[in-house]
Amino acid sequence: MGGGLAGLTLGLRLRQRSVPLTLFDAGTYPRHRVCGEYLSGRALSVIESLGLRSSLDQLGAVESSDVILSRGSSILSRRRLPQPALCLSRYQFDRFLINQLTSAGATLHTNQRVSFQPSEGIVHATGRQPSPTEHGWRWFGLKAHARNVSLDAGLEMHLSSRGYIGLCRIENQQVNVCGLFRSRHPVSDLAAKWKEWLSGEADSLLSQRLQNAQWDDSSFSSIAALSLSPRQATDRLGINIGDALTMIPPVTGNGMSMAIEGADLATQPLLDWSYGKISWAVASRQVAHRLDHAFAKRLRHARWLQHAMFDPFAQSLAWNLSRIFPAFPSLLFRLTR
Ligand SMILES: Cc1cc2nc3c(=O)[nH]c(=O)nc-3n(C[C@H](O)[C@H](O)[C@H](O)COP(=O)(O)OP(=O)(O)OC[C@H]3O[C@@H](n4cnc5c(N)ncnc54)[C@H](O)[C@@H]3O)c2cc1C
Helix, strand or coil: CCCCHHHHHHHHHHHHCCCCCEEECCCCCCCCCCCCCEECCCHHHHHHHCCCHHHHHHCCCEEEEEEEEEECCEEEEEEEEEEEEEECCHHHHHHHHHHHHHHCCCEEECCCCCCCCCCCCCEECCCCCCCCCECCEEEEEEEEEEECCCCCCCEEEEEECCEEEEEEEECCCEEEEEEEEEECCCCCCHHHHHHHHHHCCCCCHHHHHCCCCEEEEEEEEEEECCCCCCCCHHHCCCEECHHHCCCCCHHHCCHHHHHHHHHHHHHHHHHHHHCCCCCHHHHHHHHHHHHHHHHHHHHHHHHHHHHHHHCHHHHHHHHHHHHHCCCHHHHHHHHCC
8 A cells, every 4th residue: 555665666576576466556646746856875775676776867867975054145064975865856756666566567556545454465655644743843845846956066955944945956957946844833825835935035045046946836745744753663553664654854865765675674574475484463573673673773863863953952063063073964874874
């Protein structure tokens, strides 16, 4: 259930081993989704092992190996990343994966929202668990593509008083502009004012970057009721992968990787169940242990990083630590992967 990156990757892995598979998704393909579209971390080796990397390059995926962090009109930090990331729109990425999966013989049901009952043979990959507020805050994400935007690094992260906005180059000379925001009160005019939210404060470096932007209005998407508290697989019923298990704070740029890695980690127990070697209960336990083992440390550090992006005290602590220990941002990058 659920054909985001987690469900699609798991589908491809299982079809590689001829496991019969039916995928249900509530939506249709292709479509735009709220995402920084910045794929970094261990998922890149899963993509390689699925034999998909060169196809993503052909779709125009852009390698990104440096990042700048900016607040207001100044650049706080500029770093080369230990490992380059890959930037490609979810519109293209998901479309490519769904085509691969259908060619590999999976049965696909789109526009079908199914209700979740943990039962044998069902894997839950239906994305985030909505939560209207967390500690009194409403979290929401906005994203749109734009042209005529020049960047000074593969990824630019701009802090604003309401959240942060990431800019990265994607295919066809476009830039993905994606922000995570929080508010104490409902924000009712987002559909009309999303460009203002994404363009940051007047006189900021971000607003300069976007002053001549030609927005692709059809790519605008928004998401609300985000829950960023970590969850453990061993506390949950059934098999849950990707955001359906837990959402890592988007600032890490690691959610897509966790969705892909989670699918990869779930594959062997599901194959063993499929071949009749183990029961569904054992497969579920094995998947849960694998996921918790792989993600617990990353989720802990990500929580800290998320705090540092939004809390003024934690922000200046992180900033001072980066000045005293120049390797600190790279360390955080590694710890959240
Ligand atoms: C603002 C923001 C920025 C982000 N930026 C990045 C980034 O730069 N890099 C990164 O790696 N990650 C980023 N992420 C996180 C990343 O987008 C997610 O972690 C990732 O998409 C999760 O994939 P998934 O397959 O678990 O879920 P999804 O991609 O959400 O897919 C879930 C699918 O399930 C379907 N579905 C839901 N309910 C049902 C149902 N009942 N029945 C059938 N189908 C159903 C949906 O239609 C959907 O297609 C960001 C997230 C946000 C909010």
